[in-house]
Amino acid sequence: MNNAKLFIISAPSGCGKGTLIEMLKKEYDIFLSVSCTTRAPRNGEKDKINYIFLSPELFEETVKNDGFLEHASFSGASYGTPKAPVDESIAAGRDVLLEIEPQGAFQVKKKRPDAVMLFILPPSLASLDRRLHRRAETSGESEQQIQKRLATARADIERAFEYDYVMINGELDKAFDDLKKIITLAKNGGEGLEAFSAENMKDKIQEVLDLC
Numbered sequence: 611m612n613n614a615k616l617f618i619i620s621a622p623s624g625c626g627k628g629t630l631i632e633m634l635k636k637e638y639d640i641f642l643s644v645s646c647t648t649r650a651p652r653n654g655e656k657d658k659i660n661y662i663f664l665s666p667e668l669f670e671e672t673v674k675n676d677g678f679l680e681h682a683s684f685s686g687a688s689y690g691t692p693k694a695p696v697d698e699s700i701a702a703g704r705d706v707l708l709e710i711e712p713q714g715a716f717q718v719k720k721k722r723p724d725a726v727m728l729f730i731l732p733p734s735l736a737s738l739d740r741r742l743h744r745r746a747e748t749s750g751e752s753e754q755q756i757q758k759r760l761a762t763a764r765a766d767i768e769r770a771f772e773y774d775y776v777m778i779n780g781e782l783d784k785a786f787d788d789l790k791k792i793i794t795l796a797k798n799g800g801e802g803l804e805a806f807s808a809e810n811m812k813d814k815i816q817e818v819l820d821l822c
Contacts, residue, residue, distance in 0.1 A: 614706070615793075616700060617707045617793060618710065618719065619707060619709050621729065621731070624741045625732045625738065625741075626741075626782065627730050627779070628709075630785060640706070641695070641696075642707050643709075644661060645661055645662070646672070646678070646692055647664070647687055648666045649687035666688070678690035678693060679696060679717065691710065696708075712766050712772075715773075716769075716772070726796045727773040728773060728776070728789075729767075729769075729773040730785075731776060731778045731779070733778060734818055735818065742756045742759055767815065770808065770815045771808055775796075775808065776806060777792065777811075778814065778818075
């Protein structure tokens with residue numbers, strides 16, 4: 611029996627989502643979808659590893675042929691999740707993970723109602739502020755860029771109420787255990803995940819928004 615699942619994970623920038631996903635890949639045979647983009651590769655980025663780099667013309671052709679599960683434009687470039695690799699992996703019995711922002715997540719959920727949507731919260735916006743400032747010491751981001759990320763984070767967290775499940779990345783080992791539990795139980799019908807449901811986490815979501 612094929613019980614492969616499509617998982618959608620969203621989290622604010624700086625919340626540690628990438629670290630959790632890298633840990634997950636070491637323990638699970640899960641396909642991490644690679645997004646398409648029309649922007650030029652940045653230093654060190656490789657085609658089909660970081661992104662699938664497409665010309666604007668090919669991107670638009672793919673849109674017309676319904677080749678994306680979701681797509682959007684940001685800062686003059688287009689981004690999209692290709693449909694075929696996701697469908698092929700699910701058909702082969704392999705779980706798929708999409709790491710995307712809420713706008714794209716809800717586009718996918720509309721096309722794939724059986725997808726499992728998970729939002730990862732920081733302990734508070736204040737803690738996220740501290741993480742982003744620490745990261746800026748090496749990345750070189752300006753204060754203006756950090757504040758823009760925080761504003762985006764607040765807007766994204768306000769949509770966490772609409773996800774299937776919500777968890778907190780406060781302490782990494784516990785967060786990883788929670789992530790594995792959510793994936794394992796969701797694949798088996800979701801029984802036992804009530805504590806992580808968005809409905810039961812709504813007070814915690816609001817608390818994160820209030821703890822500035």
